[in-house]
Amino acid sequence: MQAIRSRDTTPERLIRRLVHAQGLRYRVAARPLPKLRRTADMVFRPAKVAVFIDGCYWHGCPEHYVPPKTNSGYWSDKVARNVARDRDTDQRLTAEGWTVLRFWEHEPSDECAARITAEVERRRNAEREDPPSS
Template sequence: MDRSENMRKIKSKDTSIEIKLRKELWKRGYRYRKNCKDVFGKPDICFKKKKIAIFCDSEFWHGKYYKEKKYIPKTNTKFWIDKFERNIKRDKEVNKKLKEEGWITLRFWEYEIKKDINSILNKINNQFKQIENK
C-alpha cells in the first residue's frame, strides 16, 4: 500500500475527537450542525444562529508539532513541511474570513479534547453567555 492509499483512509469528518465533543455537547442540551458545508471552512461543529464555528484540530495535521519542531517525518520531509505550512496557512485564512463575517471561531487541539473536555465545554458555554449578554 503506497502513501496515497494510506492518506485516503484518513477521515476529514466524524473523527473520534469530533464525536467525543459532539456527544458531550448533545448531553448538555446543545444543538448544532456538523460539518457545515455552507459556512466557510466547513466547521466540524457550528451553531449558525449564534455564529460560533468549532474546529477539532489534530496536532499532526494542523502543524502543532511542526511549529514546535517536535515531530517532522524523516522521509519525504519537503512534502510534509509543505503540507503542514499549507494547513497552517489555510487555518489562519479560515479564522480571518469567519471573523470578517461576524463568526466566533474556536479551535481545540486533539489532546485538549481527549484530556480536558470540561474545560472546552466551559469555553464554549462562556461564548454562549457572552453572546446572550450583548
C-alpha cells in the same frame, strides 16, 4: 491519505457528546459561510460560533508536531499550507462576525465543551439583550 478521517474523529465525537448533553444543538461538518469552501467541525449558526478540533499532526501543533522522516519536504509544506489556511479561515469568519474556537485534539474534552457552551450561551444572551436593528 484515504484512510485518514476528516470528520468524526474520537476527540470530535467526545466533545460533541458533551456539548449535546448541555442541551446545545449544532451542525456537524458544515460550512459556516455558504460561499467559503471550508467546513467547521461544529457550527452554531444563530450564535455565529464555528468550532474546529485540529489534529496535532495535520495542523502543526507547536507542542506535538514532529516532522516526518520520509518525504519531509512534501509533508512539511502540506502542514504549512494547512496552518495558513486555518489562519485565513479564522480571519474570514471573524470579518463576517463569527466567533472561531479552535482546540487541539490533545486538550481535555470536558474543558473544550465547557468553553464552547459558555461562548454559545454568551453570544445568544448578547443577541437577546441587543437584537439587530432591521
